[in-house]
Amino acid sequence: MNRIILHIDLDSFFASAEEVRRPDIRGKVVVVCVYSGRTPDSGAVSTANYKAREYGIRAGVPIKIAKEKARGLDAVFLPVDKQYYQEVSNRIMDLIEEQGDRIQQASIDEAYLDVSTKADESWITAKKLAEKIKKKILDQEGLTCSIGIGPNKFVAKMASDFRKPDGLTLVRPEYVKEFLKDIPVIKLHGIGPKTASALEEMGIERAGQLASVDQAVLEEKFGANKAKLLFEKALGVDDSPVERQEKKQLGRMGTLQEDTRDPDRVMEKIKELALDLRERIKEKKVRFRTVSVIFVSTRLEDHSRSATIPETDDLEPALDATRKLVESFLSENPDMVIRRCGIRVSNLEYGGGQMTLEDF
DNA sequence: CGACGTGTAAC
DNA sequence: CCTTTTACACGTCG
Numbered sequence: 001m002n003r004i005i006l007h008i009d010l011d012s013f014f015a016s017a018e019e020v021r022r023p024d025i026r027g028k029v030v031v032v033c034v035y036s037g038r039t040p041d042s043g044a045v046s047t048a049n050y051k052a053r054e055y056g057i058r059a060g061v062p063i064k065i066a067k068e069k070a071r072g073l074d075a076v077f078l079p080v081d082k083q084y085y086q087e088v089s090n091r092i093m094d095l096i097e098e099q100g101d102r103i104q105q106a107s108i109d110e111a112y113l114d115v116s117t118k119a120d121e122s123w124i125t126a127k128k129l130a131e132k133i134k135k136k137i138l139d140q141e142g143l144t145c146s147i148g149i150g151p152n153k154f155v156a157k158m159a160s161d162f163r164k165p166d167g168l169t170l171v172r173p174e175y176v177k178e179f180l181k182d183i184p185v186i187k188l189h190g191i192g193p194k195t196a197s198a199l200e201e202m203g204i205e206r207a208g209q210l211a212s213v214d215q216a217v218l219e220e221k222f223g224a225n226k227a228k229l230l231f232e233k234a235l236g237v238d239d240s241p242v243e244r245q246e247k248k249q250l251g252r253m254g255t256l257q258e259d260t261r262d263p264d265r266v267m268e269k270i271k272e273l274a275l276d277l278r279e280r281i282k283e284k285k286v287r288f289r290t291v292s293v294i295f296v297s298t299r300l301e302d303h304s305r306s307a308t309i310p311e312t313d314d315l316e317p318a319l320d321a322t323r324k325l326v327e328s329f330l331s332e333n334p335d336m337v338i339r340r341c342g343i344r345v346s347n348l349e350y351g352g353g354q355m356t357l358e359d360f
Numbered sequence: 361c362g363a364c365g366t367g368t369a370a371c
Numbered sequence: 372c373c374t375t376t377t378a379c380a381c382g383t384c385g
Contacts, residue, residue: 033374034374034375035374036373036374042372042373042374043373043374044372044373044374044375045374046371046374046375047371059371059374060373060374061372061373062372062373062374063372063374064372064373065372065373080374080375106370106371107370107371107376107377108371109371110371189369189370190368190369190370191369192368192369192370193368193369194367194368194369195368195369223381225380225381226380245378247377247378248377248378248379249376249377249378250376250377251375251376251377252375252376253374253375253376254374254375255373255374290363290364292364292365300373302366303365303366304364304365304366305364305365306363306364306365307364308362308363308364339373340374340375342375342376344376344377347363
């Protein structure tokens with residue numbers, strides 16, 4: 001069965017959503033930030049609009065640096081308002097879902113849509129569907145998006161990335177290799193800085209080169225599994241279905257007011273984060289068996305410790321386990337000073353946690 | 361095989 | 372100067 005998949009990516013979503021509700025900031029440099037609360041300007045940029053990107057202000061840049069880059073410009077710095085973006089996102093995802101057969105939300109601002117049936121296997125019809133989706137999102141929410149159309153999720157994703165903002169790129173199966181050929185390996189979805197550097201050391205810079213490397217050579221360097229994955233990316237092969245995915249873990253992290261290795265201070269923060277996590281556990285009606293604590297040291301290395309407990313939907317027993325994990329981690333790492341910490345639950349069971357026949 | 365900790369990646 | 376959240380693969384251990 002030949003598929004037609006759309007990848008829909010909302011353009012600089014958080015910043016654009018702010019521009020929608022704040023007409024007064026439209027046309028300005030808009031920078032949506034995660035403030036860590038240590039000092040007034042500590043934290044990092046979450047999303048910058050395209051105007052801001054012209055000045056090198058992009059996701060991940062420290063707020064302090066972003067403000068230097070924005071000096072003298074008409075710029076607005078805003079804190080993230082996840083709740084609001086989530087509401088907007090939900091409406092858009094519903095609208096997208098109506099236009100296809102199956103949706104897979106990849107994140108708050110991205111989704112894959114299988115339109116194979118809806119588009120009657122016609123690429124022309126699929127393109128019309130994509131145009132319809134773009135128009136609806138613009139009319140109903142005032143937002144632009146970039147859409148990629150391809151024979152699978154990977155190619156659709158690469159296509160949506162090809163032209164943005166407000167792009168629409170269609171890659172038919174017979175043009176996949178040609179489309180990918182000159183793309184630098186670092187831009188292939190799933191290949192990050194580590195893998196790209198390793199490839200570069202082998203003289204491989206573009207997808208086309210990667211596709212024609214000797215298999216044995218790639219396996220030597222990366223192992224058989226990863227080598228196979230790399231070839232598939234270079235060739236645009238991806239059989240993974242578009243399907244709804246249940247979260248496998250839920251967590252919250254935060255930055256400590258000041259660096260510490262006092263278990264009480266760490267626990268205080270974790271309890272604060274747990275209040276939030278408790279709400280989300282309730283909302284999702286989820287039960288869990290594993291609780292983890294995550295530590296980020298002052299050197300920005302991250303570590304975690306986890307424990308498996310009897311299945312529950314209650315964070316109290318989890319917090320007891322957490323305290324032990326925090327204490328043992330700190331005593332095992334006498335030189336480590338903690339900058340950020342978090343709590344996470346995993347090994348999730350959905351559906352209210354009633355006993356089922358399986359339990360007998 | 362399940363549990364655990366780390367590395368890599370994407371957002 | 373340095374945020375947040377999630378996924379998945381891999382090695383290791385018991």
